[in-house]
Amino acid sequence: MKEIADWILTSCPLSADGGSDGQTALHAAVSARHPGIVKTLLRSKPELIKEADHHGRTPLYYAAFSGCHKLVQQLLELDISSAHLVDRDGLSSLHAAARNGHAKVIKEIIRQCPDAGELVDLKGQNILHVAVLSERANVVRCILETIELEGLINQPDHNGNTPLHLTIMERRSWIASYLLWDARVDQTARNAKGETAFDIEELTKEPRVIRSVATLNWRQLRLPHHWNLGGGFFPCTNEQKDGVCNSEQTYKQNCQTLLMVATLITTVTFAAAFTMPGGYNNNPGPGQGVALLRSSGCLKWFIISDTIAMTCSILAASLILWGTAFGKRPYVYCYVIAALLTCIALHSTAISFLTGVLAVLPDETYVRTMCNIAGTAFYVNTCLFLFRLAQIFSFSEICLSMISRLRKLKCIINSHIANI
Numbered sequence: 001m002k003e004i005a006d007w008i009l010t011s012c013p014l015s016a017d018g019g020s021d022g023q024t025a026l027h028a029a030v031s032a033r034h035p036g037i038v039k040t041l042l043r044s045k046p047e048l049i050k051e052a053d054h055h056g057r058t059p060l061y062y063a064a065f066s067g068c069h070k071l072v073q074q075l076l077e078l079d080i081s082s083a084h085l086v087d088r089d090g091l092s093s094l095h096a097a098a099r100n101g102h103a104k105v106i107k108e109i110i111r112q113c114p115d116a117g118e119l120v121d122l123k124g125q126n127i128l129h130v131a132v133l134s135e136r137a138n139v140v141r142c143i144l145e146t147i148e149l150e151g152l153i154n155q156p157d158h159n160g161n162t163p164l165h166l167t168i169m170e171r172r173s174w175i176a177s178y179l180l181w182d183a184r185v186d187q188t189a190r191n192a193k194g195e196t197a198f199d200i201e202e203l204t205k206e207p208r209v210i211r212s213v214a215t216l217n218w219r220q221l222r223l224p225h226h227w228n229l230g231g232g233f234f235p236c237t238n239e240q241k242d243g244v245c246n247s248e249q250t251y252k253q254n255c256q257t258l259l260m261v262a263t264l265i266t267t268v269t270f271a272a273a274f275t276m277p278g279g280y281n282n283n284p285g286p287g288q289g290v291a292l293l294r295s296s297g298c299l300k301w302f303i304i305s306d307t308i309a310m311t312c313s314i315l316a317a318s319l320i321l322w323g324t325a326f327g328k329r330p331y332v333y334c335y336v337i338a339a340l341l342t343c344i345a346l347h348s349t350a351i352s353f354l355t356g357v358l359a360v361l362p363d364e365t366y367v368r369t370m371c372n373i374a375g376t377a378f379y380v381n382t383c384l385f386l387f388r389l390a391q392i393f394s395f396s397e398i399c400l401s402m403i404s405r406l407r408k409l410k411c412i413i414n415s416h417i418a419n420i
Helices: 002-013 025-031 033-044 046-051 059-066 069-078 082-086 093-099 103-112 114-118 126-134 138-145 147-152 161-171 171-182 197-204 213-222 238-273 296-325 332-360 366-391 395-420
Strands: none
Touching: 002 046, 025 033, 025 046, 025 059, 033 069, 046 059, 046 069, 046 082, 046 138, 059 082, 059 093, 069 082, 069 103, 069 395, 082 093, 082 103, 082 114, 093 103, 093 114, 093 126, 103 114, 103 138, 114 147, 126 138, 126 147, 126 161, 138 171, 161 171, 161 197, 238 296, 238 332, 296 332, 332 366
């Protein structure tokens, strides 16, 4: 096929120009995804790369639209200025890639032509606006991770709407999670009507019964849009402001209590590791200082559970301290994970106690009965706690929180590498 294209171009050079809807042979080759023919056409008539059809769309636009990374790379290597060309609606090749969810193509265009990301359409919307409207979460994530596109995050369109405004308007909950967990997003930005994104949210909600104060407080802790990671809470209404203040104080008190519990568990489990059930061998010789019950299976479980309890309690205390120092206000999901770790530590401490008693009195029936009763009680208590925690904090929100922190860390590392 490549040889045929060479023969046609040699015999009739003008055959590459005319076509239906104003498209050239290069448009057709790109649409059909034929890298060989594209290479032949560009070698014979390189000016075709900037030729637009009746819609104002270039071959690069169609390559980005179809998501063919190889063709995009091939076209840009010949002429990167084609990335700045737009169609009659003001849409660039980046807009086309964003609309269809081709994050890899976006990265390639930005790599070769970084300033192409500044292009907006006739509505003043950048590629992040387009990705939100097209519900392309992968593109939104790609833009947030790309240092060169940081300027798009809070850029308004001609109506003053930022990508966050459009996210709330279009009810894109998953995309909202990405934006709301990014500290660079300005949650206080107002559009041409003077509305913030959460003013729009309040207006678009269906009428509902006002929640109780206690539920409202938990709601402030739970919902990510009340937590600006750069500066703490962002209350929307006067009612929510009161709830935020109460929730923040309650949360700080809970953090202090949890930190105290975690510290106590660490102290107790550390001491337990050096006071083994059954004592130590005090007789002079090779076995001096070794635990007398070292061959007991219960003692092995005692050591394992004690180690787990101490590790989890130390991690919980560290998370609370890290969350408190993270911003102006504590970080709620650090508290949630710390609470789970403390729960595991408490449960492991209970197991350590029960196995320690069984190691010392293995043949006593009443000891086994009491251990079974106590163990069941601990399991029920743990299940109730986890059930209540699941009602307040969703697992997806906690995961998104951790992912957002890792993503931000990745951006920081990439920026440092770029500056080297």
